[in-house]
Amino acid sequence: MIILNGITWDQSSIYGPLAAASKLYEEQFGIRVEWEKRPLSSFKDHSLPDLATKADLLIIQHPQTGVASETNCLLNLDELLPYEQLQELEHQSAGPVFLSYYYQQKQWALPLDATMQCAASRPDLLDGHQVPSNWDEVFELAEILKQQHLNIGMALSATDCMYTFLSLAVHLGSAPRENNTLLVTKEVGMLVLEGMRKLRDNFHPKCLDWTPIELYDHMATEDDIPYSPLAFCYNNYSRHGFRKNRLRFHNAPDVKDVVLGGAGIAVSATTSAAAEAxxxxxxxxxxxxxxxxxxxxQGQPANIIAWKDPAANAMTDNFFSNTIDTLTYAYVRPRYNGWTAFEQYLGETLHTFLKHNSNAAEVLEQIQEAYHFSYAYNKKSNQQNTP
Known part of the structure; x- marks a missing residue:
């Protein structure tokens, strides 16, 4: 029997569907795929080449394609799969997910899971209030809820601070793109930083502590947050029985330009079973x-057929149809080798800024400088010019 080994991160919405599908694959084709779970922190850009030596298959995020392109630790799927099959998968991809793994004229992974930042609510707590369609309405709702001793929720852990900064910057017209001179314009950067302070000051006091999963766990078990405007979405929270209360998901305020997340499946360059993988x-x-x-x-497919399927929507309180517009117009992050390390710095800097109320202009300057030196050629040039 052929046995393929894979490495994925220890997120139930990824590992559970992988395990179920792999069992079916063995039954149908006689090939076993065994998945090892690791913390998401194991998948940072510096470790991808090392991880690729340990497995046939890897679950990756789209910003890691720049590392793959520079190190060739993954195989180009254009050379392993028929053109017609790739075209079909691209045609069936939800939003930009397929092309997010296409970098430097090579397809480094196939889209497995699709997620993006969007809104969530507890309909039983909204008490007839409309779900906000834009950010002005979000803050209007926040004032109404305060009078009822309720709060709007938000995930503003260090990583989620970074995602929120990017989404707001794109929304305000200064999208961080590869090879920008600056990460964002000074005007937009200041607007985003002040906007993030406004989020912190007007939303639930624990926002700075929460990841999306921690936020949703709180929303689903406690009764003080009827609405969250922006966090990565997980459809298992919209299914019966997953938590004490069921969440409903919605398009993000103003719909467009929020950060794309998700996962892709890639083939290691060290595998001895490339065709089978x-x-x-x-x-x-x-x-x-x-x-x-x-x-x-309980997976969150990257294939648009599933997003439009009535049965998939019926089991998730229309999770897919309610959020598909936000996914369609989601923002694909830069993917050069160096971006994922910069992401970590950006998130930690923003979180410190919000936690300690630092000077916004100084923080923006630090962020811009770090972005500049996240490119290897700028870092090298600076080293050469340093006496």
């Missing part, structure tokens, strides 16, 4: 699998 990856991302065993195991 690529075939399995394509099968896993195909519409029949994504819209059956994958979504039924």
């Amino acid at each position: 690529a075939k399995y990856a394509a099968w896993l991302c195909s519409a029949p699998v994504q819209n059956d065993v994958y979504v039924n195991a």
Whole structure:
């Protein structure tokens, strides 16, 4: 029996569907795929080449394609799969997810899971109030809820501070793109920093402590947050029985330009079974699998067929149809080698800024400088010019 080894992160919405689908694959094709779970922190850019020596298959995020391109630690799927099959998967991709793994004219992964920042609510606590359609309405709702001793929720952990900064910057017209002179314009950067302070000051006091999962766990078990405007979405919270109370998900305020997340499946350059690994990856991302065993195991497919399927929407309180517009117009982050390390710095700096109420102009200057030196050629030039 052929056995393929894979490494994924220890998130139930990723690992559970992988395990269920892999069991079916072994039953149908006689090839076993064994998945090892690791913390998401193991998947930072500096460790991807090392991880690729330990498995046939890897679950990656789209910003890591720059590392793959520079180190060639992953295989180019254009050379492993038929053109027609790749075209079908691209045509069926939800929003920009397929092309987010296409970098430097190579397809480094296939989209497995699709997520993005969007809004969530507890309809039973909203008490008839409309879900906000833009940010002005979000803050209007916040004032109304305060009078009822309720709060708007937000995930503003260090990582989520970074995602929120990026989404707001894109929304305000200064999208961080690869090879920008500055990360964002000074005007937009200051607006975003002041806007993030406004989020902190007007929303739940524990926002700075929360990841999206911690936020949703609180929303689903406590009764003080009827609405959250912006956090990565997980459809398992919209299913019966997953938590004490069921959440409903919505398009993000103003719909467009929020950060794309998700996961892709890639083939290691060190595998001795490249053809079998690529075939399995394509099968896993195909519409029949994504819209059956994958979504039924609480997965969040990257295939648009599943997002539009009535059965998938019925089991998730219309999670997919309620948020599909936000996914369609989601923002793809830069992918050069150096971006993911900068992301970590950006998140930690923003979190410190909010926690200690630092000077916004100084923080923005620090961020701009760090972005500049996140490019290897700028770092090298600076080293050469330093006496």
